[in-house]
């Protein structure tokens with residue numbers, strides 16, 4: 458397969474970037490999108506040009522580091538991560554535009570790599586449960602109703618990739634925060650810190666400069682883990698409850 | 705934002721019901737217009753209830769617009785570098801036009817108040833002291849009816865997304881079913897309210913409702 462790639466090139470965080478165009482031939486339809494970029498980088502290396510910087514780690518759809526905006530869609534046309542996207546999802550001869558996540562809270566470090574540290578700082582504000590670690594408790598020491606366990610598990614699949622922010626016209630991270638609030642809020646272990654968690658995480662979210670949610674729904678459609686929009690309703694519900702409790 | 709929006713919804717529903725009195729003819733319509741001024745008497749002064757509603761609506765409008773401006777500004781700051789290519793995959797047109805649609809509504813509300821409440825403008829140059837006759841004179845003019853119908857499309861779209869969005873903001877759509885219901889309620893209210901408001905102008909222009 459043959460592709461025309463329009464790729465955002467930016468040497469570092471402070472220098473302005475722009476789109477560069479590359480032609481790439483002999484791409485196999487079985488290659489993943491990242492393998493296609495690896496081939497491009499080998500070409501560039503051979504020519505003595507600077508390879509395109511992009512993030513990846515697990516390459517199996519679980520670490521969340523490989524976020525790219527591909528033809529205006531976060532992680533491209535399939536509901537999956539960029540590393541799990543294959544070139545057969547494109548047509549021979551396609552022109553593909555590749556950009557980094559665009560959000561001021563995710564500054565570009567180089568080319569397609571952004572700093573998602575803002576998510577870590579949100580998690581530090583309450584995306585955890587405080588317990589003294591020690592011997593593992595008995596598995597049945599704390600009963601969890603099946604429906605709550607299922608829901609907590611479903612939303613716990615969020616891999617913090619940031620596609621929701623990238624796709625949101627408001628640049629909001631509400632789906633990400635909502636997923637964490639719902640995940641811990643469904644479980645008995647999460648109750649003690651439920652009020653302070655939502656207040657602090659939302660405050661950090663706003664402080665980082667993410668936008669406000671207007672429930673447009675582009676986030677869910679972009680999410681590789683299909684986190685549903687109702688986690689945002691849950692986030693709002695918990696936030697109102699916490700404010701009522703004077704937190 | 706959600707609470708002010710819901711206050712507007714309550715208002716437009718009642719307002720639409722009042723307008724439909726035009727189908728009852730001159731006296732039925734004017735009596736309604738007269739009655740809202742007497743509502744609550746003698747406990748409230750003349751026009752007392754009307755003024756309570758007006759103040760509530762003005763406060764809601766200020767809150768609503770202030771929230772809209774704040775959201776808009778935050779969104780602009782959250783993504784200062786735009787995408788070269790960006791697709792909308794799942795969102796409704798209504799959800800993406802809340803801001804410009806809201807501005808359309810604001811402009812319309814100003815004209816509407818000048819037309820029928822504060823200014824009492826009769827574009828045909830006739831009398832303005834009789835609410836029913838002023839209304840018929842107005843909607844006999846095709847472009848004025850068209851302007852109202854365009855505003856009702858804007859209102860319908862704003863409500864289509866607004867009802868669902870308000871339910872989300874209030875935390876009432878915590879599962880699949882509730883979410884689908886809220887979306888359906890948005891579509892239903894949009895059609896009922898925008899449609900209900902549109903009936904009177906259309907029937908005036910068609911010559912069914914006359915002086």
Ligand code: HEM
Pocket residue numbers: 671672705706707708709710712713716765768769772773775799802803805806807809810813862863865866867869870871873874
């Ligand atoms: C005066 C002009 C108006 C402006 C500038 C305006 C603007 C906006 C904006 C920007 C939003 C937020 C976007 C969103 O939530 O998706 C919104 C939400 C909403 N609007 Fe308006 N609007 C106006 C009038 C109205 C009217 C007349 C009604 C009702 C008949 C209404 C009902 C709603 C509702 C229910 C919401 C959803 C609230 C929420 O998400 O919490 N608005 N409006």
Ligand code: SF4
Pocket residue numbers: 614615616617618619620621622632633636676679680681682683684
């Ligand atoms: S909610 Fe979905 S899109 Fe957002 S960070 Fe988590 S996995 Fe990625």
Ligand code: FES
Pocket residue numbers: 512513514515516517518519520521522523538539540541
């Ligand atoms: S590289 Fe880990 S999810 Fe793609």
